[in-house]
């Protein structure tokens with residue numbers, strides 16, 4: 001029998017441990033994490049400050065190495081690869097949105113968006129580019145430098161840059177953290193529709209119950225462990241759960 005409806009994994013981690021420092025100063029940032037990230041799902045990671053959210057995001061994305069355990073991206077076990085090979089996997093499969101945007105100040109919005117594709121020598125799909133730019137409301141801003149854009153527009157440029165290459169998986173650390181609530185909800189709606197309409201996979205770290213409610217699934221971290229999971233979240237349900245965790 002062929003099982004056809006088993007969801008494929010965009011990323012996974014098995015018994016992931018991450019230790020920083022040595023001896024007295026040693027910190028266990030991840031403490032035996034098991035997680036599966038299904039394709040075409042929007043996952044939010046929540047938890048108190050210092051619970052290991054950024055560490056989980058960075059080790060899942062291959063930006064940082066686990067101390068022990070195994071993790072995969074698009075069925076490739078990255079934990080057994082060397083640095084050059086991990087860089088290649090990241091380039092091929094991963095898009096990033098950081099809170100600090102990471103835009104190049106001397107490049108226009110358009111040049112920033114296509115930079116990763118230009119670096120890897122991949123052609124930009126003009127129809128897909130136009131669709132993203134249209135939905136994100138950046139059409140009239142493509143020739144502007146980052147300094148000539150508002151914070152929300154800069155963040156949308158960073159999201160467009162992550163989406164334009166159609167990566168297997170987008171990792172976002174507090175993507176709406178620097179935005180006013182209107183720009184933040186526009187951005188999160190767009191990320192949600194990229195998942196629903198285009199099958200994009202997104203993993204997002206957030207402190208904000210309203211932001212987390214846009215996700216399909218929330219993972220709750222505490223002391224480096226996944227202590228709970230919630231599907232079909234609402235901001236109220238998330239807030240209740242966070243109160244239990246002693247926020």
Ligand SMILES: Nc1ncnc2c1ncn2[C@@H]1O[C@H](COP(=O)(O)OP(=O)(O)OP(=O)(O)O)[C@@H](O)[C@H]1O
Nearest residue numbers: 020021027028029048049050051052053054055056
């Ligand atoms: N480079 C590092 N060296 C030493 N300890 C680190 C390092 N990075 C993180 N840690 C420690 O690991 C733990 C988890 O950190 P992490 O940044 O993953 O937390 P977080 O959940 O993202 O917190 P926040 O919500 O404040 O961003 C913390 O105790 C932190 O102090």
Ligand SMILES: [Mg+2]
Nearest residue numbers: 053054055205
């Ligand atoms: Mg963090």
